Amino acid sequence: MTDTAYLKDLGKKLQKFQPWKQTAFATAMAQRSLSNFGLFSQVTGFGDLSELKHCLNMLWDHIAGQQSAKNFERLLERLEEQTPDIDDFDMYGVYPALDAIVSLTTAVHCAMQPSADEALSNGELSLSTIGKFLGQTEASELKGTxxxxxxxxxxxxxxxxxxxxxxxTLLSKAKPNADMKKKLRELALNDGLSELGISMEE
Incomplete structure (x- = not known):
């Protein structure tokens, strides 16, 4: 997996970030994973993607100073309702979909109580999602090193x-306003492509 030195360095960067920047980082990771859940939902009929989009909208508004986090407990309840049980699905897609829910849940927790560790865990999770996907789809014969x-x-x-x-880099110079929200959100949206290269648009 990705060099632990990279993650250690990332953790140091996040420790120096203001609380709202830690939440913004976690939210960007969650936004990038959205299509992983979206495609799974399209294929299986499970879940409501609009619920995840609603949570992301609330998070982005919070990061820009346009929304309080005082009622975010309700967002956690809504996300719990969208969480797939891996035992109910005989397909690999349930795993990145579950990771997307975990990432978004972590971002909400970070909004409620900002934490460099929570933010870092979303970075680690996103890389783990890629690693597990590649190990399953392209490199099942490889082991270890x-x-x-x-x-x-x-x-x-x-x-x-x-x-x-x-x-x-963007966050290091940013201020919590609508312009920053737009730039970071567009970067995270990535034209609808997730970190796995998955898009909901055919």
Whole structure:
């Protein structure tokens, strides 16, 4: 998996961020994973993507100073209702869909009580989602160091590391306003493509 030194360095960056920037980082990771849930929902009929979009809208407004987090407990309840049980689905897609819910839940927790550790966990989760996906779909015959090297050098991993770095660079100079929200959200949306290269649009 991705070099622990990278994650350690990312953790140090997040520790230096203001609380709202930590929440913004966590939300950007959650936004990028949205299509993983969306495609799963389209295929299985499970869940309501609009509920996830509503939570993201509330988070983005909060980050821009336009929404209080005092009622975010309700968002957690709504996300719990959208959480798939992996035992109910005989398909790999349930795992990245579940990761998307976990990522969004973590972002809501971060909004309620900002934490560099929570923000970092969303960065780690997004990379883990890629690693598990590649191990399942492209490199099932590889193990140990060979598998780790394959994942670390894969374009999906490298593109996502670039995304994480872009988010950190943007946030390092940002102020909590509507302009920042628009720029970061567009970066995270990535034209609808998730970190796995999944899009809901055919």
């Amino acid at each position: 060979e598998l780790s090297q394959y994942i670390d050098q894969h374009p999906l991993t490298l593109q996502h590391l670039d995304f994480i770095d872009e988010v950190c």
